[in-house]
Amino acid sequence: MDRKARAVWRGTGKDGGGELTSASGVLSATPYSFKTRFENEPGTNPEELIAAAHAGCFSMALAFQLQGAGFPPEELQTEAVVTLEPDGQGGFHISRSALTLKAKVPGVDKAKFDELAGLAEKTCPVSRVLNAEITLNATLA
Template sequence: MIRKANAVWRGIGRDGNGDLTTESGVLSETPYSFKTRFETEHGSNPEELIAAAHASCFAMALAFQLQTAGFTPTELRTDAAVHLEADGQGFKISRSVLTLIAQVPGIDEAKFEDLARAAEKNCPVSKVLNAKISMSFTLA
């Protein structure tokens, strides 16, 4: 399975801007810029997208963990807070903090914690946040 997105950037650093489009069309020419990333201008930014990906991936992974263990969640409400920090001349994502409010009838706290920790460790987005990155490019 391969999922795709496209980012277009015009201009330089603080003065430039761009737009994001996903293959599904959920994002279609969604604006992003320095101001949407580091200030409060309307639009998106990479960290917000990573937070959404992490929260949704974790919640789905936990739902599968619970199903396998014989439990049916009523609701898994997950927030992810992705932290962007200065790193030398640039920036790095230093951590992602997941906050979960779960409604799972019939499960005890110890069992739930085991399943939630497994989902936290094994959801694909958790894995990619520590992954080696490779790149290829075409210079036109």
């Protein structure tokens, strides 16, 4: 399975800008720039997209883990906070992705929930591709 997205950039790194488009059409000429990345101007940025991908991937992986263990979830709310830091060599690197989960899962005890959440965090494909510290704070409602 292959998934595609395209970036178009015009101009310099700081003063230029671009658009991101995904094959599905969910992103369609979505603006991104230095200001959307470092100054919170409206638009998106690569780290926000990685955070969305990580939250979505983890939530789906956990849903499969819970279902397989006989505990279909009612709702999984996951927030991912991706941290971009200077790398000390004039560039930047993603150092961390912090997952915060609030889950409604009838019938599961805390120990089993924590076990399955930890397994989902380690096995979701986005977690596996990130070369960064990944933390998980999971709450079972």
